[in-house]
Amino acid sequence: MTDCFIYDAIRTPRGKGKKNGSLHEVTSVELATQVLNNIKDRNDLDTSDIDDVVLGCVTPVGEQGADIARTAVLKADYDQSVAGVQINRFCASGLEATNMAAGQIMSGQSQMTIGGGVESLSRVPMGSDGGAMVADPSVAIQNYFVPQGVSADMIASKYGYSRDDVDTYSVESQNRAKAAWDENRFDKSITPVKDINGLTILDHDEFMRPETTMQSLGSLDPSFAMMGEMAGFDATINQRYPEVESVNHVHTAGNSSGIVDGAAGILLGNKEIGEKYGLKPRAKIKGFASIGSEPSIMLTGPGFVTDKLLKNLGMSKSDIDIWELNEAFAAVVLRFMEHMGVDHSDINVNGGAIAMGHPLGATGAMILGTVMDELERTNKSTALATLCVGGGMGTATVIERV
Numbered sequence: 001m002t003d004c005f006i007y008d009a010i011r012t013p014r015g016k017g018k019k020n021g022s023l024h025e026v027t028s029v030e031l032a033t034q035v036l037n038n039i040k041d042r043n044d045l046d047t048s049d050i051d052d053v054v055l056g057c058v059t060p061v062g063e064q065g066a067d068i069a070r071t072a073v074l075k076a077d078y079d080q081s082v083a084g085v086q087i088n089r090f091c092a093s094g095l096e097a098t099n100m101a102a103g104q105i106m107s108g109q110s111q112m113t114i115g116g117g118v119e120s121l122s123r124v125p126m127g128s129d130g131g132a133m134v135a136d137p138s139v140a141i142q143n144y145f146v147p148q149g150v151s152a153d154m155i156a157s158k159y160g161y162s163r164d165d166v167d168t169y170s171v172e173s174q175n176r177a178k179a180a181w182d183e184n185r186f187d188k189s190i191t192p193v194k195d196i197n198g199l200t201i202l203d204h205d206e207f208m209r210p211e212t213t214m215q216s217l218g219s220l221d222p223s224f225a226m227m228g229e230m231a232g233f234d235a236t237i238n239q240r241y242p243e244v245e246s247v248n249h250v251h252t253a254g255n256s257s258g259i260v261d262g263a264a265g266i267l268l269g270n271k272e273i274g275e276k277y278g279l280k281p282r283a284k285i286k287g288f289a290s291i292g293s294e295p296s297i298m299l300t301g302p303g304f305v306t307d308k309l310l311k312n313l314g315m316s317k318s319d320i321d322i323w324e325l326n327e328a329f330a331a332v333v334l335r336f337m338e339h340m341g342v343d344h345s346d347i348n349v350n351g352g353a354i355a356m357g358h359p360l361g362a363t364g365a366m367i368l369g370t371v372m373d374e375l376e377r378t379n380k381s382t383a384l385a386t387l388c389v390g391g392g393m394g395t396a397t398v399i400e401r402v
Contacts, residue, residue, distance in 0.1 A: 001106050001107070002105060002106055002108045002270050003106075003270065003271060003284055004102045004105040004106045004268055004269070004270065004284065004285040005268065005269060005270070005274060005281035005282075005283070005284050005285075006267070006281065006282050006283040006285065006372060006399065007043065007267045007268070007269055007274055007279045007280075007281060008039055008042060008043055008266070008267040008279075009189050009264070009265070009266050009267070009282075009365075009368065009369030009372055009373070010035055010038050010039055010042070010189055010190075010191050010264065010265050010267075010369070011035070011189050011190060011191070011262065011263070011264035011265075011362070011365070011366045011369055012034065012035060012190070012192075012193050012202075012262045012263050013190060013192065013193065013202045013203060013204050013205050013206065013262065014205045014206070014207055014258075014260040014262040014357040014359055015193070015202050015206055015207075015260060015261040015262065016122070016206055016207050016258075016259075016261075016357075017120075017121035017122045017259035017260045017261050017359070018122055018259070019122060021122050021206070021260070021261060022193075022201055022202040022206055023120065023122065023193060023201065023202055023261040023262070024120075024122040024123065024261070025201075026120070026193060026201065026261070027063055027120065027123065028057070028063055028068060028118050028119065028120040028123065028261075028263075029063060029064075029068060029071050029072055029075055030075075031118050031120065031193065031261065031262065031263035032055060032068060032069070032072035032116075032118040032263045032265075033072045033075040033076045034191065034193060034194070034263070035116065035118075035191065035263045035264060035265040036053065036072055036073065036076040036078065036114070036265060037076050038191040038265075039114060039265050039267050040076070040078070043267060043277060043279060044277065045112075045277065046079075047078040047079045047082055048079035048081055048082070049111065049112050049273060049276075050078065050079075050082045050112050050113065051082070051083065051104065051109075051110035051111060051112060051113055052082070052083045052084070052101060052104060052110060052113045052114075053069050053070075053072070053073050053078075053082060053083070053084040053085075053101075053113070053114045053115075053116075054069060054084075054085050054087060054097040054098070054100050054101040054113065054114070054115050054116075055068060055072065055084070055085075055086055055087075055094075055097055055115075055116050055117050055118055055361070056086070056087055056088065056089070056092075056093025056094040056095075056096060056097040056116070056118075056361040056362065056365070057069075057086050057087075057088065057093065057117060057118055057119060057361040058088055058090055058091070058093055058119060058126070058360035058361045059119070059124050059125075059126060059127070059129050059360070059361075060086055060088060060129065061128050061129045062123075062124050062128070063120075063124065064118070064119075064120070064124045067084060067085065067086050068086050068118060069084030069085050069086045070083070070084030070085070070086075071084070072084065072118075087100065088361075089290065089389055089393065089395060090360070090389045090390035090391065090393070091326060091328060091358070091360055091363060091364070091387050091388065091389055091390060092290070092326075092364050092387040092388075092389045092393065092395035093117050093360065093361045093364060094115075094116060094117030094264060094361055094362045094363055094364030094365035094366065095288075095363075095364025095365060095367070095368060095385060095386075095387060095395050095396075095397055096290065096364065096395050097115045097116060097117055097364070097365065098115030098116065098266045098268070098364065098365050098397070099285075099288040099290075099395070099397055100115065101113035101114060101115030101266070101268050102115065102268050102285045102288070103288075105269060105270050106285070111269060111270050111272065111273045112267075112268065112269040112270075112273045113268050113269070114265050114266065114267055114268065115265070115266045115268060115365060116263065116264045116265035116266055116362065116365040117263065117264060117359075117361035117362035117363070117364060118262070118263035118264075118359070118361055118362050119261065119262065119263075119359040119360045119361040119362050120261040120359075121259045121260060121261055121359065121360065122259075122261050126259070126360065133390075133391055143295045143296060144236050144237060144239060144240040144295075144296035145236070145295070145296065146228075146233040146236050146237045146296060146298075147224065147233060148298060148299065148328070148329075148390060149223055149224035149227070149251055149256065149329070150227065150228045150233045150234065150237060150247065151296065151297050151298040152251050152256070152299055152328070152329035152331050152332060153222075153224055153247050153248065153250060153251055153331075154237050154241060154244065154247055154296075154297055155297060155299060155300065155329075155331040155332065155335050156248060156250045156251070156331040156334075157244050157246070157247050157248045158241060158243075158244050158297070159331070159334070159335055159338065161250065161330075161331050161335075162248075162250065163218075163248075163250040164214075165250075165330075165331075165334060166250050166251065166255045166329075166330035166334070167214055167217040167218065167254070167255055167330075168214065169255070169330040169333060169334060169344075169354075170212070170254055170255035170330050170354045170355075171212055171213065171214055173327060173348065173351045173354040173355045174208065174209055174210055174212040174351065174354070174355045175210070175351075176348070176349060176350055176351035176355070177205070177208055177210070177350065177351025177352070177355035177356050178208065178210040178351075178355075179350075179351075180350035180351060181204065181205070181208070185350055185373065185377060186350075186370070186373070188373050188376075189369045189370070189373055190203070190204075205260075205355075205356040205357065207258040207355070207356055207357040208355050208356055209254075209355070212254065216254070217252065217254040217255060220252035220253060221252065222249035222250065222251065222252055223249075223251055223252050223253055223256065224249055224251060225249035228247055228249060234246070234247045236296075237296055237297070240296040241296075241297070250331070251329050251330070251331065254354075255329070255330040255354060256328070256329050256330070256354065257326070257327055257328050257329065257352075257353035257354060257357065257358035258353065258354070258355075258356070258357035258358060259357065259358070260357030260358065260359050261359055262357070262359035262362050262366070263359070263362050264362045264365035264366045265365065266365050266369065268285070280402075281402040282372060282376065282401070282402060283372050283375065283399040283400060283401050283402055284399065284400045284402055285397065285398075285399055286313060286382070286398040286399060286400050287309060287312060287313045287397070287398050288309065288395070288396065288397040288398070289305055289308050289309040289312060289395070289396055290305060290393060290394065290395045290396075291304050291393065291394050292392060292393050293305075293392040293393060293394060294392050295391050296392070297392070298389075298390060298391065298392045299328060299329065299331075299332045299335075299388040300332075300335060300339075300388070300392075300394075301388050301389055301392060301394025301395075302325055302332070302336045302386040302387065302388050302394045302396065303335065303336050303339035303340060303394070304394055305386060305393075305394030305395060305396045306340060306384060306386055306394075306396050308396075309384070309396045309397075309398060310398075313398060315398070317340055317341065317342065319382055320382055320383065320384045320398070321346075321375070321378075321380035321381055321382050321383060322346060322347075322349065322371055322374055322375060322380055322382075322383040322384075323340075323342050323346055323347040323348070323383070323384055323386075324347065324348060324352075324367045324368075324370060324371040324383065324384070324385040325347060325352075325386050325387070325388075326352065326353055326358065326363055326364070326367060326386075326387040326388065327348060327352035327353040327354040327355075327358075328353065328358065328387070328388050330354060332388050333347065333348065333352075336386075349374060350370060350374060352367075363387065364387055364395065367385050367387070368385045368397060368399070371383040371384075371385050371399070372399060372401070375399075375401040376401065380401070381400060381401055382398065382399070382400050382401070383398070383399055383401075384396060384397070385397050385399075
């Protein structure tokens with residue numbers, strides 16, 4: 001196996017995923033293009049040395065369709081020899097794309113690749129692509145399909161997490177994100193989004209709500225109670241988990257991930273290509289894995305895939321210095337911490353998607369870059385990034401600082 005190194009990691013700020021968001025007028029292709037251009041310029045690359053660009057995109061329809069990775073490669077004026085491919089593993093797409101790009105190098109088939117992802121939820125709404133998992137009764141009934149929010153509420157109900165538990169976690173996410181921005185912890189990775197004249201459109205994560213308190217969160221109504229009770233999804237998931245008397249709907253807009261726009265890219269390569277450009281490796285990809293998990297509760301995959309990956313690598317949880325798990329819903333992180341025996345002080349130390357938002361196809365690459373920056377900032381060695389995935393899956397990656 002060939003060592004695969006991370007040479008750079010770049011992300012845009014996250015813009016509110018609504019029509020009044022700062023990035024609403026910027027197309028998905030343009031977001032991805034600006035990330036690719038910044039990787040090229042920051043590292044002074046001859047793009048003919050890049051073998052492939054792999055981008056996650058969860059809703060590849062409309063302007064995000066037709067292989068957005070290749071489209072962005074062409075728009076960024078990369079050499080025509082650079083291939084591009086779009087992949088979809090739902091919320092883990094950006095991390096899975098990076099793993100696939102790394103796998104090309106580790107197998108010796110490529111010398112330099114870019115992994116990452118993009119999603120503009122203000123322009124291409126979540127669910128626009130449909131799908132049999134949701135719409136075909138022969139699939140949905142067999143697997144006790146429910147929306148993710150109901151799954152998250154079932155996790156809280158099954159494992160005993162109260163509304164105060166999930167709100168307390170969410171206030172801390174906001175506080176940590178604010179501290180990270182105040183202390184410029186993201187400076188190494190953030191690339192401002194600019195307009196055609198080179199003027200900055202957005203240079204910060206605009207979804208953050210640092211004024212959040214337990215009182216303000218407590219005033220919010222549960223987001224998934226009506227669909228659970230009126231649409232019958234509570235009854236559906238209770239058939240799968242009859243030991244749970246009823247679903248306690250604890251998740252709200254304040255303790256769930258935010259809908260945002262954004263893009264990210266990770267520059268990967270072998271030792272020789274880094275030496276050619278005089279690039280210093282920042283981290284090494286130790287390994288990665290994906291796994292399937294129970295599809296109705298859906299969001300418990302991170303614990304299982306972490307078990308699998310650590311076993312594959314001959315590692316234990318004590319070998320991991322920093323943990324990063326996408327904050328799809330607060331109960332997802334609470335369950336992972338319980339499953340793994342991880343202390344809150346060691347996970348999502350700079351906040352997460354509850355505070356800053358979750359641009360579906362890009363988040364996995366974003367959190368990998370964030371945790372690499374944190375290893376360097378704190379002079380620590382090893383980190384694990386993971387995400388829960390729709391349909392019952394989990395994806396994880398371990399990196400080691402060089």
